[in-house]
Amino acid sequence: MGRMRGLEIPLTQTQKIRLQRALQKLESLSSKANSNASVTVADSIPVNYDDGFLKGHGTSELNGEVIATVCGVVERVNKLVYVRTLRARYKPEVGDIVVGRVIEVAPKRWRIDINFSQDAVLMLSSMNLPDGIQRRRTAVDELNMRSIFEENDVVCAEVRGFHHDGLQLQARSQKYGKLERGQLLSIPPYLVKRRKQHFHYIEEYGIDLILGCNGFIWVGEHAEPKDDMVIDEQANKSDQILKPSKYSMTLEEQERAYTPLETRQNVCRTANAIRVLSTLGFSVTIEIIMDTVTMSMSLKEIHEMLGSEFCVLVAEREAERRSSAKKKG
Amino acid sequence: MEYVSPEGLRIDGRRPMEMRKLHAEMGVVAKADGSAVFVMGNTKVIAAVYGPREVQNRSQQMSDQALVRCEYSMANFSTGDRMRKGKGDRRSTEISLVVRQTMEACILTHLMPRSQIDIYVQVLQADGGTRCACINAATLALADAAIPMRDLVTSCSAGYLNSTPLLDLNYVEDSAGGPDVTVGILPKMDKVTLLQMDSKLPIDTFDNVMQLAIEGCKAVATYIREVLLENTKQLEYHRGV
Numbered sequence: 001m002g003r004m005r006g007l008e009i010p011l012t013q014t015q016k017i018r019l020q021r022a023l024q025k026l027e028s029l030s031s032k033a034n035s036n037a038s039v040t041v042a043d044s045i046p047v048n049y050d051d052g053f054l055k056g057h058g059t060s061e062l063n064g065e066v067i068a069t070v071c072g073v074v075e076r077v078n079k080l081v082y083v084r085t086l087r088a089r090y091k092p093e094v095g096d097i098v099v100g101r102v103i104e105v106a107p108k109r110w111r112i113d114i115n116f117s118q119d120a121v122l123m124l125s126s127m128n129l130p131d132g133i134q135r136r137r138t139a140v141d142e143l144n145m146r147s148i149f150e151e152n153d154v155v156c157a158e159v160r161g162f163h164h165d166g167l168q169l170q171a172r173s174q175k176y177g178k179l180e181r182g183q184l185l186s187i188p189p190y191l192v193k194r195r196k197q198h199f200h201y202i203e204e205y206g207i208d209l210i211l212g213c214n215g216f217i218w219v220g221e222h223a224e225p226k227d228d229m230v231i232d233e234q235a236n237k238s239d240q241i242l243k244p245s246k247y248s249m250t251l252e253e254q255e256r257a258y259t260p261l262e263t264r265q266n267v268c269r270t271a272n273a274i275r276v277l278s279t280l281g282f283s284v285t286i287e288i289i290m291d292t293v294t295m296s297m298s299l300k301e302i303h304e305m306l307g308s309e310f311c312v313l314v315a316e317r318e319a320e321r322r323s324s325a326k327k328k329g
Numbered sequence: 330m331e332y333v334s335p336e337g338l339r340i341d342g343r344r345p346m347e348m349r350k351l352h353a354e355m356g357v358v359a360k361a362d363g364s365a366v367f368v369m370g371n372t373k374v375i376a377a378v379y380g381p382r383e384v385q386n387r388s389q390q391m392s393d394q395a396l397v398r399c400e401y402s403m404a405n406f407s408t409g410d411r412m413r414k415g416k417g418d419r420r421s422t423e424i425s426l427v428v429r430q431t432m433e434a435c436i437l438t439h440l441m442p443r444s445q446i447d448i449y450v451q452v453l454q455a456d457g458g459t460r461c462a463c464i465n466a467a468t469l470a471l472a473d474a475a476i477p478m479r480d481l482v483t484s485c486s487a488g489y490l491n492s493t494p495l496l497d498l499n500y501v502e503d504s505a506g507g508p509d510v511t512v513g514i515l516p517k518m519d520k521v522t523l524l525q526m527d528s529k530l531p532i533d534t535f536d537n538v539m540q541l542a543i544e545g546c547k548a549v550a551t552y553i554r555e556v557l558l559e560n561t562k563q564l565e566y567h568r569g570v
Binding site for chain 1: 330362363380381382383392395437441442443444472473474475476477478480481516517518554556557560561562563564565566567568569
């Protein structure tokens with residue numbers, strides 16, 4: 001086996017052997033389940049021609065043969081044959097929860113980078129107004145757009161669908177909106193599985209975790225779901241936090257803007273856990289993240305999580321977890 | 330000068346129909362969507378692919394297909410004598426164009442409308458055949474970025490010196506001034522997408538030399554396919570169910 005992609009940590013000889021052993025274990029576990037399903041560009045995919053079949057994404061036809069147009073894993077659903085890509089950019093599906101970064105405030109809309117081949121659009125009309133009243137958006141609302149989201153803000157939204165050749169988002173609930181006091185991580189989207197729950201509040205550590213389907217992950221201090229009525233007031237306050245003028249803030253406001261050290265450490269711990277998992281190429285789910293965070297408690301410093309020893313430990317742990325899951329199932 | 334010894338060996342000890350050692354690695358640039366290093370003997374090229382992403386220059390946006398851009402550059406330290414050439418000299422503009430056209434021909438651009446794909450190739454070590462190595466590296470990087478392609482594109486060069494067809498010329502043989510045929514093929518579809526030649530060759534010899542280059546391309550394709558398959562398998566194994 002060659003050098004592992006993305007892994008640029010110097011390993012000692014024993015660590016190298018341990019890591020290799022763990023990865024070999026992973027290989028032996030999964031190769032039984034899904035052998036020979038991997039294809040590369042222009043490989044022919046065996047299909048049952050008598051039975052009829054549907055060509056899905058990542059396939060095309062050449063001389064009556066179905067061939068792959070991307071590298072990935074062949075998936076079959078009834079008659080449909082398609083290639084599931086790894087390492088591709090995010091492909092939106094309606095209802096996906098995504099995290100993105102505002103790159104432009106345009107008339108009546110924000111342009112948001114969500115790791116797709118185009119920028120997504122969040123219309124002013126497809127999000128709740130700060131005052132919580134349902135009404136037509138006025139010119140004043142349009143002028144105040146920057147008080148809701150500015151350039152470079154991190155936001156959370158839901159995929160609404162394709163309209164007018166563009167990808168539209170919506171944020172019609174209190175759980176969506178601007179994300180503050182935390183970290184944005186970007187990992188390959190194939191590592192995030194679509195699930196019922198993408199918002200997680202980890203009470204133990206006082207943090208929020210949003211696993212965006214697009215591979216953008218938010219780890220931040222827990223924010224209470226805000227009451228519709230007081231939002232306006234709070235939005236004004238967060239404005240002041242953005243342009244810090246310490247003296248203009250009341251004590252109460254300063255306290256609200258302050259994140260305790262412990263919470264900040266927990267945010268970093270969780271973020272580092274996700275970083276380790278994604279460099280190893282393991283799928284990132286809430287259970288695995290929390291397990292990795294618990295493992296990291298034995299370390300003295302949080303930054304040691306990005307060192308080689310912890311990386312090897314995580315790999316060994318993953319191998320163990322998968323083999324025990326295999327035995328059970 | 331004698332490029333093929335009476336024993337039938339070339340300057341670097343290869344046989345006339347022998348290629349240099351190939352080596353490829355994927356995922357070398359962390360921030361890129363796809364990346365690869367391709368090594369042919371002493372020639373080493375790195376390629377990075379960004380996209381499909383939003384078109385930077387709105388006026389270039391196409392509503393029915395993706396825009397493909399390519400930039401070729403040569404690292405200052407890549408050649409024996411350290412030369413300071415700015416961006417956009419004639420040679421690199423030409424190779425950028427060649428790589429772009431070759432890759433554009435195989436990318437299924439209609440599947441990614443209103444987006445742009447950037448391919449950056451840089452020569453880290455130059456020892457002849459940089460053009461071929463660039464195309465091979467770009468193919469790997471595009472496949473790594475999971476950009477849909479009709480087929481792989483592979484490229485290899487061949488020359489004709491001392492009345493012998495030679496496969497995969499190195500720098501010394503390349504600068505001998507003899508004919509140098511660079512071929513790019515789509516191995517599965519069995520089509521030629523690139524054919525360039527310096528100096529002249531009689532038509533019957535040309536046939537032989539080109540056939541040799543095509544054989545070289547096919548050998549490269551076999552290797553690239555192995556690398557891609559191994560990479561895909563590794564990703565899938567690590568991800569788990």
